[in-house]
């Protein structure tokens with residue numbers, strides 16, 4: 135089985151002004167496509183993991199040939215992280231409601247406290263990585279990961295994630311990661327976060 139670059143459900147320019155068209159285009163067609171290509175190349179001779187879905191692959195990395203483990207961790211993580219990232223954004227964003235909103239309020243005290251703490255995760259990640267809202271042991275938790283490490287490999291189910299690699303924002307925001315993260319809240323698709331949550335409950 136070959137992994138494939140997923141299509142976006144919106145156009146590259148649709149997230150403007152928060153994320154610019156050129157960044158989106160390069161990010162999807164060059165960065166994400168590159169991870170998919172390198173992942174497929176790394177698995178060329180790995181029969182043991184051949185028909186695994188990406189989630190399954192990420193929790194079974196030890197089954198991959200030893201010399202390919204790093205490539206699969208980086209590029210498999212990159213593929214899965216970005217596939218989620220595109221889906222949790224939508225032009226204009228959508229409001230948090232339903233069970234996810236309730237859970238956030240009961241876990242973090244208020245929605246604004248949650249946003250503040252998630253933002254801090256994104257800003258305090260040194261170098262390249264991601265900030266996440268995940269479910270771990272049936273609880274909502276915040277975390278960040280380095281490089282393309284996937285929360286899935288750490289027994290977490292990611293519900294929402296932001297890419298804080300410079301390639302995600304440098305053209306428009308340069309070194310101002312805080313402005314990018316601030317703008318990003320305007321395009322979060324909470325309907326998708328809710329779907330991710332329900333999907334986890336149904337597992």
Ligand code: MN3
Pocket residue numbers: 161165216297299301302
């Ligand atoms: Mn990226």
